[in-house]
Amino acid sequence: MKDVTTIGGRLKEILFVKGVSAAELSRKVGIERGYMSKLLNNKIKNPHKNMTQIAKTLNVSYEWLMTGVERTGTYERDYDVEGIVNSKLQKIGFFETGMPISKFHKLIYNDESINIVSTKKLGAGNYLFQNGEDIIELFRVDNFINLAWYPHEPEKDYIPIGKVITKISKEHINDKKLKLVEG
Structure with a gap:
């Protein structure tokens, strides 16, 4: 070698x-x-x-x-895409991309877009929350004095999914690269 x-x-x-x-x-x-x-x-x-x-x-x-470090043992091209099914966030398909995606990020399908979401980052920006069968997107604003959410504060029963790092809109998703499970 x-x-x-x-x-x-x-x-x-x-x-x-x-x-x-x-x-x-x-x-x-x-x-x-x-x-x-x-x-x-x-x-x-x-x-x-x-x-x-x-x-x-x-x-x-x-x-x-x-x-020189292998993340998973194989070159990942297909990443799991998660969505809400029966009030649970679970795998609903996969997305093929040559773009390396951190193991600390999730791909969440919402509103015909793929959201690459970080579970580790905080600060101002868009966040996704689960509310029963729905995914809610709220915008967080941080300043020196306070923290504000738009269009409203997260409800107590909202489950945080993570901060949106990148959103790939449906116009930029090739149907051959996104496969959703029928069901």
Whole structure:
């Protein structure tokens, strides 16, 4: 096994295992061979440009390629999407994306949009709450003196889901990438 403590070492290892040449990878990703050589020889300190595409092309996780640590053991492309069914938040489908999503984030389907929600972040912004069969979105405003919610304060029976980090609206969701369970 080659030295996999560097990005270049990990790239060399996966190219060897997959039987792919650096020139072939350069063509597939659409980058110059000189740039690929610099990546392989660790001449670029903190490479980010094209790394997601390289990981996708080689079918390895972005996290492993960048850090050497595998998050789940396989490259995740399908992430569970949750929604309300019988007054419970549960898996209702999956969303295919090449975008790495933190294990601390949930994908919540609401109002024909996918909300990437953090259970760890706080502060001003949109938050999702469960209220029986409904998902309620409220906006939190923080300032030095007080904390306010719009259009109203969360009710006592609202169950917090998390803070909305990103919302992917239905216009930007390819039907082939979002599969919801019929039921």
